[in-house]
Amino acid sequence: MTDSPQGKHLIAGAWTRSAATFRSAPAQGPARVFSSGDAELVDRAAQAAEAAFWTYGSAPRRTRADFLDAIAAEIEARAEAITEIGRQETGLPPARLEGERGRTIGQLRLFADHIRQGDYLDRRHDPALPDRQPLPRPDLRLMQRPIGPVAVFGASNFPLAFSTAGGDTASALAAGCPVVVKGHPAHPGTGEIVAQAIDAAIRATGMPAGTFSFIHGDSHEVGAALVRHPLIRAVGFTGSLRGGRALYDLCAARPEPIPFFGELGSINPVFVLPHAAAARGRQIAQGWTASLTMGAGQFCTNPGLLVLPAAAADAMLDAASAALADAAEQVMLTEGIAAAYCEGRDRIAGMAQAVLESDSRGRNALPSLYRTTADAFLASRAMGEEVFGPLGLAVTVQDDDEMLDLARALEGQLTATLQMDQGDMALAGRLMPVLERKAGRVLANGWPTGVEVADAMVHGGPYPASTNFGATSVGTMAIRRFLRPVCYQDLPDALLPEDLRG
Numbered sequence: 001m002t003d004s005p006q007g008k009h010l011i012a013g014a015w016t017r018s019a020a021t022f023r024s025a026p027a028q029g030p031a032r033v034f035s036s037g038d039a040e041l042v043d044r045a046a047q048a049a050e051a052a053f054w055t056y057g058s059a060p061r062r063t064r065a066d067f068l069d070a071i072a073a074e075i076e077a078r079a080e081a082i083t084e085i086g087r088q089e090t091g092l093p094p095a096r097l098e099g100e101r102g103r104t105i106g107q108l109r110l111f112a113d114h115i116r117q118g119d120y121l122d123r124r125h126d127p128a129l130p131d132r133q134p135l136p137r138p139d140l141r142l143m144q145r146p147i148g149p150v151a152v153f154g155a156s157n158f159p160l161a162f163s164t165a166g167g168d169t170a171s172a173l174a175a176g177c178p179v180v181v182k183g184h185p186a187h188p189g190t191g192e193i194v195a196q197a198i199d200a201a202i203r204a205t206g207m208p209a210g211t212f213s214f215i216h217g218d219s220h221e222v223g224a225a226l227v228r229h230p231l232i233r234a235v236g237f238t239g240s241l242r243g244g245r246a247l248y249d250l251c252a253a254r255p256e257p258i259p260f261f262g263e264l265g266s267i268n269p270v271f272v273l274p275h276a277a278a279a280r281g282r283q284i285a286q287g288w289t290a291s292l293t294m295g296a297g298q299f300c301t302n303p304g305l306l307v308l309p310a311a312a313a314d315a316m317l318d319a320a321s322a323a324l325a326d327a328a329e330q331v332m333l334t335e336g337i338a339a340a341y342c343e344g345r346d347r348i349a350g351m352a353q354a355v356l357e358s359d360s361r362g363r364n365a366l367p368s369l370y371r372t373t374a375d376a377f378l379a380s381r382a383m384g385e386e387v388f389g390p391l392g393l394a395v396t397v398q399d400d401d402e403m404l405d406l407a408r409a410l411e412g413q414l415t416a417t418l419q420m421d422q423g424d425m426a427l428a429g430r431l432m433p434v435l436e437r438k439a440g441r442v443l444a445n446g447w448p449t450g451v452e453v454a455d456a457m458v459h460g461g462p463y464p465a466s467t468n469f470g471a472t473s474v475g476t477m478a479i480r481r482f483l484r485p486v487c488y489q490d491l492p493d494a495l496l497p498e499d500l501r502g
Helices: 039-056 061-077 079-090 094-117 167-175 188-205 220-228 241-253 274-297 310-325 335-349 374-379 400-409 422-438 476-482
Strands: 009-011 014-016 021-023 033-035 124-126 140-146 150-153 179-182 212-215 234-238 260-263 270-272 305-309 353-356 368-373 391-397 413-419 439-444 483-489
Touching: 009 039, 009 188, 033 188, 039 179, 039 212, 039 220, 061 079, 061 094, 061 167, 061 188, 079 094, 079 188, 094 167, 094 476, 150 167, 150 220, 167 179, 167 234, 167 476, 179 220, 188 212, 220 241, 234 241, 234 476, 241 260, 270 274, 274 305, 274 310, 274 391, 274 413, 274 422, 305 310, 305 400, 310 353, 310 368, 310 391, 335 368, 335 391, 368 374, 374 391, 374 400, 391 400, 400 422, 413 422, 422 439, 476 483
Parallel strands: 150 179, 150 234, 179 212, 234 260, 270 305, 270 413, 305 391, 368 391, 413 439
Antiparallel strands: 009 014, 009 212, 021 033, 124 140, 140 483, 353 368
């Protein structure tokens, strides 16, 4: 078993080098040289995925489930190597990486159990009515079927749970779709070791070699070639609004457009209602700052916007500022993310009043806090744009109606949170119809950082939170992205999929 990266791509079961290379930029430890992919490698991977689909896509559910369990076991077998290379590349502490590895393994096993149960197939049967007048009805059966090869882009902020064997890959493989992963250059070694685990599971379970391929790359060429390839049937992406929108547009511009399931950007507003602010404002402020700074603010669900009554603002922001002033400097995932955070902070500083400003340098980040009024926020679209990192913007409102106006003006979000007490129920009831239109997940008296992997979870939302508001990238419903319904009319059992017979 290989337990270190070799700088190679995995194409249809073969580990391959390419002439072009790039050097990693780890947070600590040695830089390594990795092959950099191109359109020719993408074509080989896509062709292999298409060839594998004819076998893998029609394989029994139990066979695919055993394969997912085998991937989980192979990742577990490489636990120490994954933690070590992940720590070096990202700067994340071992405990965070171990937790994320457990989540990744849990996702794979959850999807294995999910497809064994078979409910996701949404099987339907309308028996024939040959004597119906004025016309007979044919026998109609419906079942969800896999769409074909899927491209997945590794995420910078989750080197395991949203990358090589993350939720997009797990749900696509569960659906019966071969996967081609474009690894993220921020953690190429971590991605490659996980790809080694998947390769070992393919060999152990006898899956077709093209069921999974992994391509390194530090340029836009590989990504563009992947989404344009005519054999790719859908794309899963977690990343920036600008990068995701560019890929989305490429998918839409293809001669045969394909769905792009992108998670792009969210400021995850927290609405502090008046009774809660009066009763426990300081506690809410401290809870908010803890969520805001978790992982240096590098979570998709980071609560970057706090909406609160003007009457409670001074006391709450004093408490938030005191908590943030004690926050330790944290290493950000890449130099580019750190630079973008500083640019975003400077942009907000030019529009809002500083409560606490910090001097983040290099790849390290310290939190910053700003405040503004609802009128100013509503007049400036730029204030509502995500700053990826530990930056908080507090918006004060004069009354309930102004809070509602602000909620209605927000763009799509992954989450929206209500901090409320019993006396706030009337206002919360007025906000709910707005928030459920704006966000994929609405919380009460909690914090959005922490996305449970479960049947009822929705991790998605209206644009720009994601590009497909009817989908989720976390939870078992994520499998629906890579399936399509097929109706079978008057077909004999022998020609039906096994799951529809009888």
